[in-house]
Amino acid sequence: MSVRTLEVDGKMITALEGQTIFSAAWDSGIHIPRLCHLGGLSDVGACRLCLVEIEGQKRLQPSCMTKVAEDMVVRTNTPALRAHRRLIVELLLAERNHVCSVCVLNGACELQDLAAQLGVDHVRLRPQYPKLEVDLSHDRFGLDHNRCILCTRCVRVCDEVEGAHTWDVAGRGKNSRVITDLGEPWGESASCTSCGKCVQVCPTGALFSKGKTVADMRKDRGFLRYIVTAREKKLWIA
Amino acid sequence: MTAETLRQTRDAELERRKGIKNRIACCTVAGCESAGSGEVRAALEREAAAQGRAGEVEVRGTGCMGWCSRGPLVRCSSNDTIYAEVTPADAPALVSGDAGRFEGRALTTEHPFYAGQRRLILRNSGHADPERIADYIAQGGYQGLLKAVTAMTPPDIVAEVKRSRLRGRGGAGYPTGLKWELVARHPSTVSYVVCNADEGDPGAFMNRSVLEGDPHRVLEGMAIAGRAAGAEQGYIYARGESPLAIERIRTAIEQARREGLLGSRIFDSNFQFQIDLRIGAGAYVCGEETALIKSIEGKRGQPAPRPPYPPESGLWGHPTLINNVETFANIPAIIENGGDWFASIGTASSPGTKVFAVAGRVQRTGLVEVPIGTTLRTILSDICGGVPEGYEFKAAQTGGPAGGCIPAPFLDLPMDYDSLTRIGTMMGSGGLIVMDTSTCMVDVARFFMEFCMDESCGKCIPCRAGTVQMHSILERITRGEGSEADFWMLEELSALLREASLCGLGMAAPNPVLSTMRHFRGEYEAHVREHHCPAGHCPIHASEEVHS
Numbered sequence: 110m111s112v113r114t115l116e117v118d119g120k121m122i123t124a125l126e127g128q129t130i131f132s133a134a135w136d137s138g139i140h141i142p143r144l145c146h147l148g149g150l151s152d153v154g155a156c157r158l159c160l161v162e163i164e165g166q167k168r169l170q171p172s173c174m175t176k177v178a179e180d181m182v183v184r185t186n187t188p189a190l191r192a193h194r195r196l197i198v199e200l201l202l203a204e205r206n207h208v209c210s211v212c213v214l215n216g217a218c219e220l221q222d223l224a225a226q227l228g229v230d231h232v233r234l235r236p237q238y239p240k241l242e243v244d245l246s247h248d249r250f251g252l253d254h255n256r257c258i259l260c261t262r263c264v265r266v267c268d269e270v271e272g273a274h275t276w277d278v279a280g281r282g283k284n285s286r287v288i289t290d291l292g293e294p295w296g297e298s299a300s301c302t303s304c305g306k307c308v309q310v311c312p313t314g315a316l317f318s319k320g321k322t323v324a325d326m327r328k329d330r331g332f333l334r335y336i337v338t339a340r341e342k343k344l345w346i347a
Numbered sequence: 348m349t350a351e352t353l354r355q356t357r358d359a360e361l362e363r364r365k366g367i368k369n370r371i372a373c374c375t376v377a378g379c380e381s382a383g384s385g386e387v388r389a390a391l392e393r394e395a396a397a398q399g400r401a402g403e404v405e406v407r408g409t410g411c412m413g414w415c416s417r418g419p420l421v422r423c424s425s426n427d428t429i430y431a432e433v434t435p436a437d438a439p440a441l442v443s444g445d446a447g448r449f450e451g452r453a454l455t456t457e458h459p460f461y462a463g464q465r466r467l468i469l470r471n472s473g474h475a476d477p478e479r480i481a482d483y484i485a486q487g488g489y490q491g492l493l494k495a496v497t498a499m500t501p502p503d504i505v506a507e508v509k510r511s512r513l514r515g516r517g518g519a520g521y522p523t524g525l526k527w528e529l530v531a532r533h534p535s536t537v538s539y540v541v542c543n544a545d546e547g548d549p550g551a552f553m554n555r556s557v558l559e560g561d562p563h564r565v566l567e568g569m570a571i572a573g574r575a576a577g578a579e580q581g582y583i584y585a586r587g588e589s590p591l592a593i594e595r596i597r598t599a600i601e602q603a604r605r606e607g608l609l610g611s612r613i614f615d616s617n618f619q620f621q622i623d624l625r626i627g628a629g630a631y632v633c634g635e636e637t638a639l640i641k642s643i644e645g646k647r648g649q650p651a652p653r654p655p656y657p658p659e660s661g662l663w664g665h666p667t668l669i670n671n672v673e674t675f676a677n678i679p680a681i682i683e684n685g686g687d688w689f690a691s692i693g694t695a696s697s698p699g700t701k702v703f704a705v706a707g708r709v710q711r712t713g714l715v716e717v718p719i720g721t722t723l724r725t726i727l728s729d730i731c732g733g734v735p736e737g738y739e740f741k742a743a744q745t746g747g748p749a750g751g752c753i754p755a756p757f758l759d760l761p762m763d764y765d766s767l768t769r770i771g772t773m774m775g776s777g778g779l780i781v782m783d784t785s786t787c788m789v790d791v792a793r794f795f796m797e798f799c800m801d802e803s804c805g806k807c808i809p810c811r812a813g814t815v816q817m818h819s820i821l822e823r824i825t826r827g828e829g830s831e832a833d834f835w836m837l838e839e840l841s842a843l844l845r846e847a848s849l850c851g852l853g854m855a856a857p858n859p860v861l862s863t864m865r866h867f868r869g870e871y872e873a874h875v876r877e878h879h880c881p882a883g884h885c886p887i888h889a890s891e892e893v894h895s
């Protein structure tokens with residue numbers, strides 16, 4: 110595989126042909142904010158946090174889905190990009206109820222980390238806070254729609270890694286909700302294998318293991334790397 | 348079908364018409380249909396038989412003749428006159444040719460409504476029956492396809508379309524020839540042609556009327572595209588809410604197949620092309636090309652980031668040529684008459700004509716087709732008769748929820764892609780809504796934002812949550828509860844939506860806000876600072892001196 114050289118934030122970096130800007134930058138120690146991207150899953154370009162400026166291109170591009178090119182000049186952290194990212198996080202915090210003090214994931218939440226990292230210390234927008242359902246029908250896991258940011262990581266891990274395709278998104282716009290099967294309670298889902306992958310990839314406290322109290326839950330992403338690497342190396346094929 | 352049989356079909360139809368003294372064509376497009384054109388047509392047929400003139404008077408359906416607000420419209424070929432507001436009681440007079448009772452309802456081609464128009468897309472309206480392929484052929488139909496298949500190579504066709512400088516009529520105005528070239532040059536052996544008939548702007552019915560009134564023109568354009576792009580399969584993506592258009596497309600596809608104008612060995616060549624219909628459930632975002640592709644594939648109709656663009660990777664990952672209904676409808680005449688002919692109509696940068704659906708506060712509303720570059724004043728005053736007595740023009744909205752407004756000082760602006768973009772609106776698909784001084788521009792912005800909020804697919808955060816916030820701010824302002832901070836929040840959110848949204852819906856959602864703020868800033872300020880709606884439209888209750 111051939112190598113590409115490009116400039117990211119004034120730094121010359123090398124990347125493999127076909128690599129995305131996001132992953133090449135990450136490998137070189139430049140961490141672009143993200144929520145919907147998770148290594149090992151397909152990309153959808155939905156959260157728009159990883160947008161970057163590419164010299165010579167009119168529009169901002171999602172770095173998680175844009176491949177590197179020779180001599181590309183990329184800026185990942187301009188004042189304009191930072192302003193956009195802060196506003197996106199504010200929009201999320203105003204969209205549904207994200208009161209950290211009563212969340213199982215307090216202290217280990219990607220949304221919380223991002224807000225801190227971007228300096229979002231207050232929200233200038235009107236909170237919408239619709240009263241959404243909490244599905245506790247599954248015997249081991251729970252789903253709190255109030256904390257869901259619709260990143261669709263759960264949908265993708267279930268479909269692409271577990272192969273069950275239990276999750277999907279129903280409704281549109283502000284009425285979008287993740288659903289299990291055709292909208293049955295999670296506990297009644299015929300396709301769910303109770304593997305818990307969705308819970309581990311969920312960036313917020315929307316998907317959680319039962320029996321955890323406030324700030325008690327931590328998520329394990331190691332399994333995904335393990336499975337994906339093993340698959341690539343065909344470790345399971347005798 | 349061969350060149351020979353196409354000529355025979357045409358000659359036979361023209362020969363048959365020689366014996367007919369008067370062809371009475373009833374509009375059978377949705378607008379007139381709902382005004383009762385079905386009963387009128389039945390009455391005309393009964394009357395022709397009753398007067399014993401069934402041989403010399405022929406009653407037919409036809410496409411949209413434009414002045415929809417005065418429907419049902421009926422055209423008589425004997426004196427080339429269109430009659431308005433026809434009722435079944437008019438049937439005897441129409442059949443016998445007694446024009447006396449149509450005082451004020453008879454419109455000739457000299458009437459300003461028609462004299463100011465140039466009809467290419469709507470050429471067959473009033474002349475051909477959309478349910479008869481012979482009518483289309485008699486009007487010169489399928490000659491473009493014949494030429495494209497028998498006398499031109501695919502690169503010739505692409506070159507001709509490029510020479511015409513035709514731009515896509517779906518909104519963005521992308522050069523059609525360049526798009527065709529991308530697909531034609533792609534090395535893939537499989538490619539597709541897709542007709543975007545999802546028209547979903549509030550109040551727009553240009554595409555629907557073309558499909559209901561002249562469906563073969565669109566099929567012919569698609570088949571020519573198939574020949575140019577090396578595609579063997581085409582899809583028309585229409586919305587389920589237009590049952591009549593769907594029925595007409597089905598009938599037309601069936602007829603074209605039977606005549607061998609679709610299918611294999613078209614005009615005895617190796618060219619084969621099929622068209623199938625796909626019906627959407629009416630989500631506005633499914634008109635966006637990547638969402639439309641997903642929907643045809645049977646998936647959730649949500650946009651995907653571009654690049655890759657459809658000409659590179661579209662339906663099932665194959666190169667796909669997507670054009671709007673009206674774009675395809677322009678193609679047959681371009682191939683038949685040449686790109687230079689087309690380029691001579693309209694303006695140098697935007698040639699051809701554009702169909703507008705004119706609605707709102709003007710005397711005559713309906714479908715109007717004019718050369719691109721015609722001024723707004725000509726369309727509104729000359730063709731549409733101006734605003735009625737007692738009202739005053741305030742602004743016209745173009746481009747629907749993605750567009751903006753044109754205020755009175757710009758009435759002499761030529762309506763072309765670039766001029767409209769320059770003043771902060773866009774051509775869009777052709778919706779043209781005329782507003783008078785009783786309309787509140789803040790409320791107009793709120794209305795379109797509500798539309799975008801409801802139609803946002805929810806995939807990306809800026810659009811899903813940003814439209815909700817912008818709508819809530821605008822609503823607050825119309826209630827007289829806005830604050831100064833709302834102005835810069837609107838601007839900040841607008842910048843985010845424009846620059847960071849995944850698809851055109853979110854990118855364009857702020858346009859009506861920005862455009863009304865640009866031209867009518869004072870109205871916003873009056874709502875916020877004086878708790879007063881200058882148009883007298885918003886229900887703001889005085890006495891609430893809370894924002895001191």
Ligand SMILES: Cc1cc2nc3c(=O)[nH]c(=O)nc-3n(C[C@H](O)[C@H](O)[C@H](O)COP(=O)(O)O)c2cc1C
Pocket residue numbers: 514515516517518519520521523543544545546547548631632633634635636637669670671672674776850851852
């Ligand atoms: C939200 C949204 C809705 C759209 N709706 C339509 C539509 O109803 N019809 C259409 O032709 N194009 C629509 N478009 C534009 C299409 O994505 C595409 O650009 C167009 O079909 C290309 O055809 P053209 O080059 O002939 O204009 C829409 C775009 C967006 C972003």
Ligand code: SF4
Pocket residue numbers: 256257258259260261262263264287307310311312313315316
């Ligand atoms: S439940 Fe979690 S992983 Fe699934 S979409 Fe919501 S936030 Fe993302």
Ligand code: SF4
Pocket residue numbers: 632649650802803804805806807808810811848849850851852853854
């Ligand atoms: S801009 Fe709106 S409609 Fe387009 S992908 Fe994002 S949420 Fe969906």
Ligand code: FES
Pocket residue numbers: 142143144145146153154155156157158159160171172173174
């Ligand atoms: S991480 Fe790239 S768009 Fe979400």
